[in-house]
Amino acid sequence: MWRDLLAGNFKDADIAVFGIAVDENCSVGRGTASAPMVLRECSEYLPPYTATGERLKPVLWDLGDVREFHYGQVFEKMSICKDKKCVLMIGGDHSCSILSERAFRALHDGKIGLIHIDAHADICDVYMGSKYSHACVNRRALENGYAVEDISLVGIRSFEEQEKEYLAEHPVFLLRADEIFCKKADKVVDELCQKYTGYDGIYLSFDIDAVDPAYAPGTGTPEPFGLSNLTVLTILKGLVERLPVKALDVVEVSPPLDVNNITAWLALKYILEIIKIIDKK
């Protein structure tokens, strides 16, 4: 796994990766629990180059998977790699981010921002009877040390009624997918960089369903009118390059719902591009 990307030992690795192989908090299509393993399997086939032909160095360390929805276990993984340049969590459904975002906030002092790239606002208090549904990620973040002004929602194009009510009363920074389409990706990066000026650390949470289902069909709650794969690449690269992104996740890839692993390959390609940017920092 991670062909040519693994460091010789933990000390020399700049980036740590771990999986949370859990999909019990999904509302519709499941299957994301197998994403960490499928991404690792696919990673063996990818040459260590970015799409622009830059060579990737062996900078990665894989801490394995957490296999239950358990804060203590996620905190332990996050604390082991607290001092790395960046930690990457592979989900799992988006509820996994509730645990890793909480751990990241608990492990880092200073001003910490949270950028949530997703088709969905995920700001329900309770969804289908659960406070830990993947539709409740940002409400739990607000209880776990992130303030309203720390959070940005990017790529949104689906709302529950309770979310509209919450957002009408709370000024969460929100960029809809149609706004991003009209504005262009570079402008979106500029806006977010301006918003997070003075922050000490950023957690970047990336739900693959932010990308249009035409590019990323293998996910449990596909939403039309989404962003192109290149638009999302430009946003991800720009944010990681210009902001102090110290943790990020890629969630909601569901291999059983995928077509020819298109979505898993896409997620992996994003990860390779991001690894290169972090390595250069």
Ligand SMILES: [Mn+2]
């Ligand atoms: Mn989503």
